[in-house]
Amino acid sequence: MPSHLKRSPRLSARVLPAALALALASPAAFADPQSAVPLAASDVDAKLTALTAKIDAQDAEIARLRAQVEELQLQQLRGRGVAGEGGPQTAVPPPVDTARIAREKSTTQPQQADPNLQVGQTQRDEDEARRQQEKTLVVREHAPLFERKFTLDAGMSYSYYDRRALTLSGFLALDAIFLGTINIDQNKASIATLDVTGRYGITDRFSLEADLPWVARETRFVSGGAGGAASSLTETNVRATGIGDVSAAAYYQLVKESATHPDVVASLRVRAPTGHDPFGLKVIQADGNNSNLNVPETLPTGTGVWSATGNVSVLRTYDPVILFGNIGYTWNRPESFDDISPVVGSVQPAEVFLGHMFNLSGGVAIALNDRAAISLSVASAMQAATHTRAPESKSVRIPGSSSNATTLNIGTSYVLPSGWTLNGQLAAGLTPDAPNFVFSLRGSRAF
DSSP, X not given: OOGGGOOOHHHHHHHHHHHHHHHHTOHHHHXXXXXXXXXXXXXXXXXXXXXXXXXXXXXXXXXXXXXXXXXXXHHHHHHTTOOOTTOOOOOOOOOOOXXXXXXXXXXXXXXXXXXXXXXXXHHHHHHHHHHHHHHHHHHHHHSOOOOXXXXXXXXXXXXXXXXXXXXXXXXXXXXXXXXEEEEEXXXXXXXXXXXXXXXXXXXXXXXXXXXXXXXXXXXXXXXXXXXXXXXXXXXXXXXXXXXXXXXXXXXXXXXXXXXXXXXXXXXXXXXXXXXXXXXXXXXXXXXXXXXXXXXXXXXXXXXXXXXXXXEEEEEEEETTEEEEEEEEEEEEOOEEESOOOOSTTOOOOEEEEOOOEEEEEEEEEEEOSSXXXXXXXXXXXXXXXXXXXXXXXXXXXXXXXXXXEEXXXXXXXXXXXXXXEEEEEEEEEOSTTSOSEEEEEXXXXXX
């Protein structure tokens, strides 16, 4: 047998269909054997070799595409939480139809773009779009979006306080024996706030906001000493509901986030004293058998003074983590009141200097996907002492009016298919002046 026909079984399996195709492509040779021009053995061998090389190239292309698809599927699994050697990966497009790509490859010209470049560019584009969606989701929770749309934000928050105080009334005899009364007072306060906020983006850097709150408060006072017995307790509840202090705010984006700079937003909020102020609330004896239990007639729903709060917020993206921080200062305008005395039947006009407040917070947020995100932060509010000044008198500091309320906050966000964004947060008090816990749930949507 000639040397050019000695081939492996694998090559023969490929050559036979190709030879049959050549034979079918030249019917004239079979119709008229006398006119047919016989092909040299070397020409047949060259054509078979070319067809074999083309088939090998197509097999190699299919194998490469199959390996690429398997890698993309592995990356997609890693993005959903399956750890891989390369660390966390981002979500990728759906798997590619390898059979369809192979058919297109076999029928198109060889001067097509590099598939590696096309797949890589597609993945980069989708990763960038995903990162932008995740950043937008986190920013919705921690800073206003500068969209030229109206955004409605409605929510509720619940705060709980539990305070206990030990009161000693008497003196020490022989530096060891206490003579007098010992009272244990306990206050349990619950504050629920419902508010509606409207925000509108004037430009891509400037937006305005207005907030209307409604407050419901209840405080349970417990004190010992009923009937002259220290072990006997008396309890009473005081409730109050009403509108809180309304506010309006303006936000301006000083710096847009780039490769070298974080996102910086400045804001100014003005709060009006529309709620019931805490000054001049009369204290009464709730139980005639317990002179230790003195409670206010009602509870305040506002601060009673005009205030202005300036904030600067910074946000920086380190995919998939987003860092954010805030620093602010609240200035309270001095206000004059006709009566600040808590004693029934007594009137004491005075000017009140409510202590200014310094706010500082910072945290980290992680986007789980394009719909869900979680955050962890710490916030601290330090307020200076309050002073009062009676007419033609010097300013007097109110003891115990300064505070430092620090909380640890855990939050989450989720975007519903309807377009509403739900934000939930749980704050735990870290200092005695902070509430025991605060739970809040909000929903927002742009129209």
